[in-house]
Amino acid sequence: MEVDLDSFSGRDWETPTDAAPVRFAMVGLGWWTREQSIPAVENAEHCTTTALVSSSTEKAEDVAADLEGIEATLTYDEYADGVASDAYDAVYVCTPNGFHREHVEAAAAHGKAVLCEKPLEATVEDAQATVDACREAGVPLMVAYRLQTEPVARRARELIRDGAIGDVVSIVGHMSDTILDSVDETSWRFDRDLAGGTTLNDIGIYPLNTIRFILEEDPQAVYARTESEQPAYDGTDEHGAFQLEFPDGKLASCTISHSATVTSSLRFVGTEGELSIEGLFFPNTQKVLRVSGPDIGGEFRPEPVDQMREEFDYFANRLQRGLDPEPDGEHGMVDMRAIRALYESAESGRRVELDP
């Protein structure tokens, strides 16, 4: 095995530079930004928060009151107009999905690098426009898949790439949480137009994207079934199960729910062994990686990292080094098309093929 499991949580992507920290404008100050992203950047090495953008100056100032180093508190309109754009180098967009496009387009217009939450937008068309705006403006766009800088996911990818379990044959995954413990039913997450969907869109994307990341392949066809039991989910999806078909007959089967105990699991079964990860999809929790194969076997419980801090530092360190961060917009578009196909499938009860 080539995989270095002694430095399990090492930052294999990091190269320190003399460059100044990347200064972020946080666009959208909902609970995820306040409770996860801002604290992550406070603890980060390569970036800092210098601007806050929200629906009102008051809301931005309220959040700024608890922080050091904020140079600008802006409304969305002021941000769009480029007010105080010298105060930040890059933009983190974490608003309702259906508003991503306008905020990313504004960043592109001001020449700012963009870290945009996933999914990219509420529709494939708006997501494509978002990607196009960055490409045309020549600004880097990274989609905020925090699992791609999670050490456990990176080590799993390396182990599988090195053949630790032979050829992958089957993948099973699950993610669930109780979203109504974090937001109430008036949240945009239950508004299909603003969100683009609910559970498949919001947490189905974790197993979908992480399986793609670990396999280094994209799905060719999908199937999904969704269910809604509680009134908050009328017209959208509360629970789901979906399949992804990968090249060479590899099949992935997943379940998700926004109304179950907080848990996640992901398992890759190969011709010569298997690899499973407990707790992978949650940002600060203990992960357990178990692997068994002809040349390796064991259980790893690495010290948890702050996934958001790793993601922000990775993005910033890439900018400091003059490199484009990944996963980029085209990578995010694959998920946008897959999610659209999953909802089409749930509607029709039919398998849906994805264009290569």
Added chain:
Amino acid sequence: MEVDLDSFSGRDWETPTDAAPVRFAMVGLGWWTREQSIPAVENAEHCTTTALVSSSTEKAEDVAADLEGIEATLTYDEYADGVASDAYDAVYVCTPNGFHREHVEAAAAHGKAVLCEKPLEATVEDAQATVDACREAGVPLMVAYRLQTEPVARRARELIRDGAIGDVVSIVGHMSDTILDSVDETSWRFDRDLAGGTTLNDIGIYPLNTIRFILEEDPQAVYARTESEQPAYDGTDEHGAFQLEFPDGKLASCTISHSATVTSSLRFVGTEGELSIEGLFFPNTQKVLRVSGPDIGGEFRPEPVDQMREEFDYFANRLQRGLDPEPDGEHGMVDMRAIRALYESAESGRRVELDP
């Protein structure tokens, strides 16, 4: 919690009687009967093997040579004609699926109780005829779902029934083995007419039936995708992924393969906790049950039981007590219809609803 985890592997179904051991005719002497079923009955408390039935007298005599207490070695024709039928009380049928019906009908004609391997037959029609023959003759028919007398599956069912994890929302399962290590590609298992299908039929039935057993509910609709990579699987299924829709929005998502490492896993996620079992579907291996919920949490590694011995002893003890053994033929028919629907779905790429 009402579940008695101190006597984890106790035989909750057992009531000793003064009745003589049930004498079995073993019909079909393939590797499973020779390597699993006959040794299980040698170690059993409530039954014994007294007759062996095979394609030739020589084959039956070869197997008999290593055993004590065999009173009759019969060809299938002799068995069908009722030769030496006083030498046995019950029949265990373990032949290619497509021959179950004729052997069970013979047993019914001779008034013998039947333990028939799963799936019941190669087609729904022949399975129904098999069930009807036993009902009309008034002989008990049990389908050989060995998981239903596996203590870990029984304790899982009790925990879930008692609400240990709240209401079940999602189920994920996997089973794989390397069948070509046990049989060669001339095996009837690769002959769709004789088997009724390959991987979905042969091992998909384990998660399918065990989820039904633990939930105490039947699927209402299904979807499946199958894949074949190796030449032995031309025209049949090597790998698969399938979904089962249970009442109240519960969704199960499973993967299976006959060409991957030997492993199995089954996980139930509920509104208040989760329960997972490693290794459940294999007959003599270490199982690990993990459960977490508001009133219980822990990992159980009970001493493995011989699943086939438990199954034979259960069946025999029920007969000794004058009771019909379960799961019965109607229970097996639900799987027959589900498997037919799974193959229809794999063919059409569409969700298939099951008649209530």
